[in-house]
Amino acid sequence: MDWNEVVRALSAALGIGLLIGAVRERAHVDGSSVAGVRTHALLALLGAIAYGFGTAAYVAVLLAVALLAHAAYVRTRDQDPGLTGEVAMLLTVALAGLTRESPSLAAGLGVVVAVLLWAKDPLRRLSRELISEREMKDGLLLAAAALVVLPLLPDVPLDPWGVLQPAMLWRIVVLVLAVGMVGHVALRAVGARRGLPVAGFFSGFASSTAAVASYGRLARDQPRLATEAAAAALLSNLASVLLLAAVIGAVSPGFLRTAAWPLGGAAIGLLLVAATGLHRTRGDSPAAEAPQARAFRLSHAIGIALPIAAVMLAAEALRRSFGDAGALIGATVAALAELQAAGATIARLAEIGGLPHAQARWGVAGLLAASALTKLVLAFASGGARYGRITGGGLVLMVVLAAAGAWLAPA
Template identity: 60%
Template sequence: MDWNQAIHGLLTALGIGLLIGAVRERQHGGRTSLQAGVRTHALAALLGAAGLMLGQAVFVVALLAVAALAWTSYRVTSREDPGLTGEIALLITVLLGGLGMQQQALAAALGVVVAILLWAKAPLARLSREVISDQEVRDALLLAACALVVLPMLPDRAVDPWGVLVPSKLWQIVVLVMGVGMLGHIALRAVGARWGLPVAGFFSGFASSTAAVAGFGRGSRAAPGLVMPSVAAALLANLASLLLFAAVIGTSSPTLLKAAAWPLAAAALVLLLCSALGLRHVADEAVPQGPAAKAFQLKHALLIALVIAVVLLLSEGLRQLFGQAGALAGATIAALGELHAAAASIAGLTASGGLELAQARWGVVALLASASLAKSVLAFASGGGRYGAGVAFGLGAMVAAAVVVTWVVPG
């Protein structure tokens, strides 16, 4: 290790120790039980850096010595302060001091993270004890298990003879439905119903507008005061899905995107206006502020994935029976469950010359109509009559605008 690198490493370690020590001093400086403040943490960081310079064995001895001192300190202060945060922070300071001799940027970043965690003691305690309910913790653990445990174990290849049913893809739908429910729940708790649900709805639409319609519908059924913001959230999710729909078409067939640009723009404008109408007379004060009983329903997510699997099998069967015409019909049917896959199919047929441009323009409208029909039915099933009527009106107006512009404006 050259002299320049050693200087930078020692300065990094010193800065980390001073930062962590300053936070500990500010939070506990008035207590007689504070055993490690600014100077102690700075020295501990330099001890870790110097120990690593002298060799790994010396560093391990230094770390064990600090651990012994921390244990002695804990025995003295355990009656007044039974927590282990201070002792753990001291050990981390030694480790980061050693890391600063090898990777200054990483050590500094981790030092900042440690300082933030130490400073945020009161907000984190309030979050875990008062803000987050037991049900929300269970929902978060279930979502994490489905996404991080179950999903990696599923095969990523088709398990049916036609190659359309991929277990990992279908389970991703389940995770998305659950994630949308959790996202809407968090947004509602964070900024209120008027803006929280619509913001969550728009961004969740890039993942799955179908999941968003179902998730927000279930939430509106549980809390009738959330019906109008939930309708707006569902329509904004479909707006995001429409933008992604246009991007998929443009990727496979820029010519088709150019020909369908005006109908798609009209559809997007109508969705935006309808969602704004849904928010016009909603006030946060009229909405219950307590958390919903559950952020999502696992059985509901499983049902949606099952429906999509059936639609995919039906679409593939029609394609094999009736060729290109069947493929167009199959794509329209597939849009009942997956709009973007159907969009890629239509655009691919247009790009390869298997479908005329004029027919493809109307095919785009047919996909929107098919998807809107499926989502409207899903809205009634998940959210009841009022929610379903609001979503169906917005989606119907979107399709009507696309039809009129396609009819009036030549491609």
Template identity: 55%
Template sequence: MEGEAIFRALLAALGVGLLVGVVRERMHAAPALMAGTRTHALVGLLGCVAWMLGSGVFIAALLAVAVLTGLAYGFTAREDPGLTGEIALLLTALLGGLAARDAALAAALGVLMAILLQAKVPMQKLSREWISEKELQDALMLGAAALVVMPLLSRSPVDPWGAVSPLMVWRIGVLVMAVGMLGHVAQRLFGARWGLSIAGFFAGFASSTAAVSSMGQRARVEPAHTGACAAAALLANLASLLLFVAVVGAVSPDLLQTAAGTLVGAGLALLGVVALLWRRAQGVQTQAAAPTGRAFQLSQALWIAALIAGVSLLAAWLGARYGSAGVLASTMLVALAEVHAAAVGVAQMAASGVVPLEVAHWGVLGVLASSSLAKSALAFASGGARYGVLVTGGLLALVAGGVLGRLW
């Protein structure tokens, strides 16, 4: 190693040790404190120097630290039976060795370790008081679905047209569950009125369909928050419309310019309905509240995924069987399941000259209408009559605003 690299490594190892040592020393009284600022700093330097001297020396140094840590634990176990301090000291030695290879990574991990040590009390409250048993079960189910099951699924399509794969179907289900969890957490933090609106808007950039479904589930479980849930679902559609504009503009700028009035009218009309619903939701409790239902329903998430997969299969079959006419029809069907994929299809047809800009302009309006129809039906199915009426009213306003913008 060059002189400058050696200096950076030693400095990173020393910084990690000092930072972790300060946190440990501030959080524990002297009788129960096994290692403080000086000890962690020295152990960090020890790990770095030992690594520079060779792997054998580093292993011997690490074993020595482990033995001394074990002996010290025998003296402090009565006052502090936990193993956090012992693990932190061993990790300081390891990060000291890592600093000799990658000083930036070692420093970043050291900061992360210090944050985890400092967050002892909030994390204990989170695990023991704030999270209910049902919420923990939902979080574990979502984590298993996203991190265990999804990586094992195949990307290869299962149909002759290449439209649907097991990974795609499962990903949609996971997305519905994730949106439900996001809304649940936001409601806990900010209350029904603000929390659901924030969660709905940002969920719309991922999937407004999933947002409509998950907010409908919440409205069914908590009828008092139906208006706030409907406003959140429509905000998700507003976010989806913004992404729709970006997608069309990226594929066909000419089509975006032609359809600007339609898209602006649709957005303004939808925003007006959201503002009306949000104002009516002023009576809803705005303090952070503990939702009584589950964050999501696994069966409904899988049902939505299967429905979208079925629509995608039908659209692919129509496109393969009926040519260009089938492509246009299938685009409208695709919009029932995924509005942005349909937007790409219309914009590509306009950009390649398959259809004139005026026809593509009506196609944009047709995609918005088709998507609104599907989400209205989904709103009634997931959230009941009142939620369905409110969401459908907002989506009808979106389509009407688009028609007025088109005619204007």
């Protein structure tokens, strides 16, 4: 027996019991809780010790605690009909047993359990007030698309060129759905001024193209939020530029130092216009109207994924026909739909010597211009003139400063 592992497991179990018990104790400041700090600490130690004696002893302890929890529920159900306290007792014993196998995993799960126990009121408000029945159905659709359909789709390409992978294309659909859900819930939770910029930035790590379309639809549905929606769309593109830098760095760290000039210029341009838009709305930003009943539309997401597939096929055809020059053209074409994939192509060419760094640097600026062109058209089509002008202005400044960075970068 390794006593160091035993002591570590018992310490983790005691910590879990104290943490869960403290949360339960504070939830019932009137003293009505049947299991507080001491009880949960003792249950955790009991579970960890029983696990060391074998499966039979551990199961016997679990059954005994279950009987205690049942007795406690019978005694307190008139005052507190919930089962949270009783379930927490069983979880404490279960996690204590897990400490004998993986103390770090058990401790992490213990923190998760404690957070869930503490977040009773915020979770209740989220489920009862912030999320409507229609939004709940949309959330279930999103969960089914991500957790049921996506794992069943193959990663094997369907075409002879190895471009169209069903799982990859469906991931785009899922990302578009998620963007719509995040922005919708954020708007409901904290309002347009704070919710849209935050949701916009983080949605850009999934798909800035989808974000431009989604926030364009919001601007069309609620014209008074056009400025805030445009700022959110530009912040999503800022996140996309940051992600592009990470992708280039992963493929070719040496080229990233050269590409940092156009990428930095692009980021500055987007941030300037987004910040200016948000500053102009400060103090007189209109109150957000009730969002549309639907958080997203599946047809809208599929309508974005299908053109991406077509552009990827066209880019691969150009690469096979014209070699590295064709690959550069194909990457620029691909940037119309997927900036990160196109950036990885440029970085790979720079890494293997197919393109000098100076040309590859201008290639990055070209990718940003191609991506901006697609989003500019999409902004006007989805959000109308005002949204399109603000978003387009930021995208144009992004391209101009990216070109300036490529020009000023040291050789």
